[in-house]
Amino acid sequence: MQKYISRQNFTKLLDQLIATGTRVVAPRMNAGTPLYEPLASSAEMVMDQLPRRSAKEAYFPVCEDIMTYEKEGQKVSITDIDPARFPETVLVGVRPCDACAIPVLDAVFSWDYKDEFFLERRRKTTIVGLACTTSDDACFCTAVGLSPADTKGSDLFLTPLEGGGYVCETFSDKGEALINDHTSLFNEPNNATPLPLAQPYTEKFDLKKVKVWLDEHFEDSSWDEIALRCVGCGACAFVCPACHCFDIVDEGTEKAGKRRKNWDACGFWKFTHHASGHNPRDQQPKRYRNRIMHKFKYYDDKFGQTLCTGCGRCIRVCPVGIDIAQIVEEISKK
Ligand code: SF4
Ligand code: SF4
Incomplete structure (x- = not known):
């Protein structure tokens, strides 16, 4: 299905969703930094800046409780966190380099073990992608076979038009439902010209x-x-839309506490530190090698996909200027 929505109606759509209790996550400014965060109103949304961190926090939080425990005398009670309580979410203004990573992550979270924390959030999240009209020197989605208008991973995809408004194209039942539930805000597509796309590497x-x-x-x-x-x-892994390693730890006392799932990163020394004291990745180059191997070999071996969408975020944040695009390009020319 293809429709048109004016900029004014688009903000109305978001405000209606917020008013009816849907969690709307979109790029907004937080202390001068654009981040994907829940909106209190559509007025907070900024569509023209690439969020510093990826959109994955909306369906794969940095840390989350998966169980709580309490001990009284010899009696131990355990309470599972029920994923059914996760809110319906519309994730808006998702750049193609973020949206394209989502089906890539689906593969690992629904492989041998079905991770209901991830999968339930995914089921309840509608992805509204947005074509990129700006890029910077770090962007290289085109180099890994994607594009600023790639619709992979989006339920509904927005293409910005000259003079304002968007062409909306649906790619799933969720995307169609979003339009069908708010038909008065959408019109038939017109002949307006799309804004020129970004031109990354x-x-x-x-x-x-x-x-x-x-x-x-x-x-x-x-x-x-x-x-x-x-x-x-570990900054490169934390900002990456495709990195997905996590650790599970118990936090609390012997009387009460929580079992939590926290993001982890293969760049950390402790990531492969065994209880014996041995660490098979005892030097940093071995850890970085794993990052490249995982993204461009192991994930491909296992799932036939590359674990990098060329968003460039790891290049922007690396404190020592390591440039993954340059590394991959050099390897491709060896
Ligand atoms: S460019 Fe870096 S942050 Fe972006 S997807 Fe690739 S590895 Fe992840
Ligand atoms: S120094 Fe750069 S490459 Fe190494 S973990 Fe930090 S962000 Fe990643």
Whole structure:
């Protein structure tokens, strides 16, 4: 289905959703930084800036309780957190580099173990993607085979038009329901011209060649050259729409506490630290090698997909200037 919505009606749509109790998450300014966060009103939304962190927090929180426990004498009571309580969410203004990562993550969270915390939030989230009309030097979605108008992962996709408003195209029942539930706000498409798309780095990497090199170079001196300066801060994983490692820890006392699921990162020294004291990734280049291997080899081996959408966020935040696009490009030319 294809429809048109004016900018004014789009803000009405968001306000109606908020008024009826739907959680609407969209880019908004937080202390001068654009982030995907729940809106109190459509007036908070900023559509023209790339959020610093990815949209994954809307359906995969940084930390969440999965169980609570209490002990009284010899009696221990455990209460599971019921995923059914998660709110219906409309995630709006999602850049293609964020939306495209969502079905990639579905593969791992519904593989051997069905992660109901992730899957229930996904079921309850409608993704409203937005074509990118601006990019910066770090963007390279086109190099990994995506584009600023890629609709993968979106239930409904918005293309901004000259003079305001959007073409809305649906790609799922959820996207159609969003339009059908608010028909008075949508019109038939007109002849308005779409705004020019962003023009990120366009040379396409040969990802097959990258994988072949990775298949054959687990041990290679290049890893030291690439990553000896990595400080293991984990920022690259935390801002990434496709990184998804987490740890489960108990927090509390012997009397009461919570079991929590927290984001983790393979860049951290403790990530592979065994209880014996042994650490198979005892040096930082080994940890960074895992980051590249996971994104461009292991995930491809397992799920036939690449774990990088070229959003460029890890490049923007890395405190020592490690540039994943440059690394992958260099590997593709070896
Ligand atoms: S690895 Fe970097 S560029 Fe690729 S999706 Fe993650 S944050 Fe974006
Ligand atoms: S952001 Fe940079 S320094 Fe920090 S873990 Fe990632 S690559 Fe290493």
